Amino acid sequence: MSRYLIALITLFLPISSQASVIINEVAWMGDLTSANHEWIELYNSGTESVSVDNWTLGDGANLLVTLTGSIPASSYAVLERTSEESSPATAFFIYTGALVNTGATLTLKNADGLIMDQVVGGENWLEVGGDNTNKDTAQYTSKGWVTDVPTPGNQNKSGRVETDIKQNSISDNNARQGHSNVIMPNDKIRSVSLVTPNTVLKLEIETQDVAYVNQTVPFSVSGKGVGETIISSLIYTWNFGDTYSSQGKKVEHTFSYPGTYVVTVNAKYGRHDETIRKEITILPVNFSLTENDNGDIQIHNDSPYDVDISGFVIRGDKEVVLPPKSIILPKATITIAKTRLGSKSNLVVVYDNKGNSLTSNFSKLYTDWNQEKSYAVDEDNVVAKSVQNESNTLSATLAKAQEVFLPSVSRAETLVEEVFASTTDKIEEETPSALSLEGKAEDKNGINWSYFGLILLIITALLLLRFSRR
Numbered sequence: 001m002s003r004y005l006i007a008l009i010t011l012f013l014p015i016s017s018q019a020s021v022i023i024n025e026v027a028w029m030g031d032l033t034s035a036n037h038e039w040i041e042l043y044n045s046g047t048e049s050v051s052v053d054n055w056t057l058g059d060g061a062n063l064l065v066t067l068t069g070s071i072p073a074s075s076y077a078v079l080e081r082t083s084e085e086s087s088p089a090t091a092f093f094i095y096t097g098a099l100v101n102t103g104a105t106l107t108l109k110n111a112d113g114l115i116m117d118q119v120v121g122g123e124n125w126l127e128v129g130g131d132n133t134n135k136d137t138a139q140y141t142s143k144g145w146v147t148d149v150p151t152p153g154n155q156n157k158s159g160r161v162e163t164d165i166k167q168n169s170i171s172d173n174n175a176r177q178g179h180s181n182v183i184m185p186n187d188k189i190r191s192v193s194l195v196t197p198n199t200v201l202k203l204e205i206e207t208q209d210v211a212y213v214n215q216t217v218p219f220s221v222s223g224k225g226v227g228e229t230i231i232s233s234l235i236y237t238w239n240f241g242d243t244y245s246s247q248g249k250k251v252e253h254t255f256s257y258p259g260t261y262v263v264t265v266n267a268k269y270g271r272h273d274e275t276i277r278k279e280i281t282i283l284p285v286n287f288s289l290t291e292n293d294n295g296d297i298q299i300h301n302d303s304p305y306d307v308d309i310s311g312f313v314i315r316g317d318k319e320v321v322l323p324p325k326s327i328i329l330p331k332a333t334i335t336i337a338k339t340r341l342g343s344k345s346n347l348v349v350v351y352d353n354k355g356n357s358l359t360s361n362f363s364k365l366y367t368d369w370n371q372e373k374s375y376a377v378d379e380d381n382v383v384a385k386s387v388q389n390e391s392n393t394l395s396a397t398l399a400k401a402q403e404v405f406l407p408s409v410s411r412a413e414t415l416v417e418e419v420f421a422s423t424t425d426k427i428e429e430e431t432p433s434a435l436s437l438e439g440k441a442e443d444k445n446g447i448n449w450s451y452f453g454l455i456l457l458i459i460t461a462l463l464l465l466r467f468s469r470r
Contacts, residue, residue, distance in 0.1 A: 020044050020045050020046025020048075020050060020073075021042055021043070021044050021045075021046075021050050021052065021055075021071060021108070021116060021117070022042065022043055022045065022108075022116075022117045022140065023040065023041075023042060023057075023106055023108055023117050023119045023140070024041045024042060024043035024076065024139070024140050024156065025040070025041035025137055025138065025139045025140065025150075025151065025152070025156060026040055026041075026099070026106070026119070026121070026125075026128065026130065026137060026138045027039045027040070027087070027130070027135075027137045027138075027150060027152070028099040028100075028101065028104075028121070028125055028130055028138070029101065029130055029131070029132040029135055029137075030135065031086075031087075031135050031150070032134075032135050033085075034085075036081060036082055036086070036098075037080075037081070037082075037085065037086040037087065038080075038081040038086060038098065038099050039078055039079060039080045039081060039086050039087045039089075039152060040057065040078075040079045040099075040106070041076055041077070041078050041079070041152055041153070042057075042071060042076070042077040042078075042079065042092075042108070043075075043076055043077075043140075044071040044072065044073055044074065044075050044076075044077070045074065046073055046074075047073050047074075048073050049070050049071065049072045049073055050070060050071050051069075051070045052067040052068070052069060052070065052071060052077075052110075053067070053068050053069070053070075053111060053227070054066060054067070054068070054111040054227065055067040055108065055109060055110050055111060055116070056108075056109045057079065057106065057107070057108050057109075058106075058107055059099065059100075059104035059105060059106055059107070060104070060105065060107070061100070061104060062097050062098050062099070062100060062104075063095075063097040063098065063099060063104075063106075064097065065079060065093070065095040065097065065229060066227045066228055066229045067079075067093055067227065067229075068093070068226055068227035068229075068230065069092065069093070071092070076089075076092075076152075076153045076154070077092035077093070078090070078091055078092050078152045078153050079091070079092060079093045079094075079095055080093070080094050080095070081094070081095060081096070081097070081098065082094065082096065084270070087150070087152040087153075088152060088153075089152035089153030089154075090153065091270055091271070093270065094233070094269065094270040095229060096229075096233060101124065101125070101132060102123065102124055103121040103122050103123045103124050103125045103126070103127075104121050104125075105118065105119065105120045105121060106118065106119045106121065121138075125138060127145075128140075128145040129145050129146060129147035130147055131147055135150070136148055136149055136150065137149075137150045137151075139151065139156035139157060140156065141156050141157075141158065143158075146158070200225050200226075201223055201224075201225050201226050201230070201234075201267065201272045201274045202223065202224050202225040202274070203221055203222070203223050203265065203267055203274055203275075203276040204221065204222050204223075204224075204276070205219065205220075205221050205263070205265060205276055205277075205278040206219070206220045206221070206222065207219045207220070207263070207278065207280065208280070209279075209280060209281065210280070210281050210282075210283060211255065211280060211281075211282055211283070212282065212283050212284075212285050212307060212308065213255060213256065213257060213258055213282060213283070213284055213285055214254055214255075214256065214285075214352050214353075214354045214356050215254065215255075215308070215352075215353070215354075216252050216253075216254050216353075216354075217252065217253055217254065217255070217280070218250070218251075218252050219238065219250070219251050219252070219253065219263065219265075220249060220250040220251075221236055221249060221265045221267065221276070223267055223274075226272065230269055230270070230272060233269045233270075234249075234267040234268065234269045234272070235247070235267070235268050235269060236248060236249050236265055236266070236267050237265065237266045237268070238251055238253075238263065238264070238265045239263065239264045239265075239266075240253050240255070240261060240263050241261035241262045241263055241264075242255055242256070242257070242261055254354065255282040257282070258282050258283055258284040259281075259282055260279055260280070260281045260282070261279070261280055261281075261282065262277055262278075262279055263277065263278050263279070263280055264276065264277045264278075283303065283305060283307075284303070285303065285307055285352065285358060286301075286302040286303045287299060287300060287301060287302060287350055287358045287359045288300045288302055288359055289348060289350065289359050289360060289361045289364075290361075290364075291338075291361070291364075292335065294338070295338045296335050296336060296337050296338050297314065297316075297335070297336045297338060297341060297348050297361075298333050298334070298335050298336075299314065299328070299333065299334045299335075299336070299350060300331075300332075300333050301328040301329065301330060301331060301332050301333070302331070303330060303331075304330050304331070305330050306327055306328070306329055306330060307327070307328050308325075308326070308327055309322050309326045309327070309328050309334075309352075310322060310323070310324045310325060310326045310353065311324070311352075311353030312326070312350065312351065312352055312353060312358075313350070313351040313353075313355075314336055314341065314348065314349075314350050314351075315341075315348065315349050315350075315351065316338075316341030316342050316346075316347065316348045317341060317342025318340065318341050318342040319341075320336055320340050320341065346361070346365055347360065347361065347362060347365060348360060348361050349362075
């Protein structure tokens with residue numbers, strides 16, 4: 001007996017208590033500004049706030065929106081396409097997708113997948129109304145669907161054009177879910193600022209805490225706390241703290257100078273606007289080169305920390321590329337056999353994985369060369385002293401040129417070697433005659449013009465190095 005009593009009570013319960021959120025107005029045609037300014041209005045006709053978290057609204061073709069937030073009692077929720085510009089009302093939700101002008105069936109489902117409301121637009125939306133010429137919208141009233149001036153976020157009009165409710169109803173109990181029985185007294189209808197409790201957007205940056213100068217650093221950001229539709233629609237803007245910025249969920253950046261940087265990322269979509277920060281330390285890279293007794297090249301990490309040297313290139317006549325996951329410990333040394341770098345030239349340069357030169361044995365080569373070309377002569381021999389002084393000047397100048405210009409291109413290496421060879425020949429040619437002529441190399445004014453030619457040659461070499469960078 002009790003079962004029949006419960007069934008009888010359930011049968012006579014007001015249908016509106018089963019589902020208080022309905023599809024209330026449809027702007028399938030856009031507005032006079034843009035056809036993309038589409039929007040759909042929901043209405044909570046109940047006496048309590050309704051959470052629509054994970055509810056969906058779709059047309060089975062081009063539109064599927066996952067909702068989030070809560071709609072207060074007797075209040076409206078305007079879902080706007082693409083941006084806030086789609087309607088004058090404050091957007092409850094901004095979605096992507098579009099309504100076709102040829103008509104569609106809109107279905108509103110709760111988080112459990114149950115149909116809460118369904119509106120059959122019919123061919124060209126004739127079953128519910130709307131005007132694609134003057135952009136009047138399809139609006140639901142106590143009399144049924146009507147066509148009238150848009151009222152986003154407000155009570156619908158009485159309707160200049162009415163539509164027969166029977167034509168668009170699949171079933172009063174199943175498809176409409178009591179839609180046609182909703183009563184909306186004027187004293188309860190109000191437009192409100194909608195509240196979305198427990199839907200705070202939270203961000204998390206994923207990246208390394210420590211990196212090195214000129215190393216490519218990957219960054220990514222993830223969001224949570226809101227619906228997947230919002231997550232996929234967020235626009236991410238990065239600020240790397242070194243005057244550079246970028247956009248995207250996953251980005252890469254290279255820091256040119258050491259230091260600790262504050263990296264921020266802002267995520268924005270609709271009313272959601274959140275920013276998160278993370279500090280990253282960029283360490284300098286300090287290396288030096290030496291040779292052991294066998295002439296093998298030794299690469300020293302002069303930094304007090306580990307350095308990832310993956311992709312670094314050690315270049316002589318041949319080059320050695322360090323494989324991925326190559327790590328050198330603090331103050332540690334890596335030795336590379338001289339046979340792996342070739343034997344035609346003694347010049348060796350170390351490049352990082354971006355092609356920037358880090359160190360070379362250039363200065364050592366010229367220091368050794370300078371010592372080999374020195375002569376034991378009497379201090380009073382002015383010519384010999386002049387040759388020695390010019391030799392020292394050449395070594396220091398070219399070492400400075402290496403420091404400034406060598407990182408540019410391999411052409412600089414060739415030019416330096418050419419200068420090295422030509423100046424060596426020049427000094428060897430000048431030195432014997434200087435020793436034999438002793439003081440006679442100077443003219444009557446005390447000027448040795450041959451050394452001006454040598455200085456001019458050095459300046460020319462430096463200019464060539466500079467132009468090679470361009």
